[in-house]
Amino acid sequence: MSLVELARFDNRVEADLARLNLEAEGIDAVLFDTDMHGFGWGPIMPIRLMVLEEDLADARRLLPTL
Numbered sequence: 493m494s495l496v497e498l499a500r501f502d503n504r505v506e507a508d509l510a511r512l513n514l515e516a517e518g519i520d521a522v523l524f525d526t527d528m529h530g531f532g533w534g535p536i537m538p539i540r541l542m543v544l545e546e547d548l549a550d551a552r553r554l555l556p557t558l
Contacts, residue, residue: 499555
């Protein structure tokens with residue numbers, strides 16, 4: 493099992509909302525680079541939403557605007 497990137501966000505609130513929507517549907521998701529984003533690296537280091545590779549298709553279906 494490996495993690496793959498589903499989306500990138502410049503805003504922590506949007507990233508958390510997407511993560512919570514996935515988790516409400518039973519798909520585990522994690523955010524990477526949230527600490528770097530908080531130090532003002534947002535445009536250079538966006539927040540990455542990660543899911544398990546086997547959940548990627550379902551996650552894309554649930555969040556089609558990403």
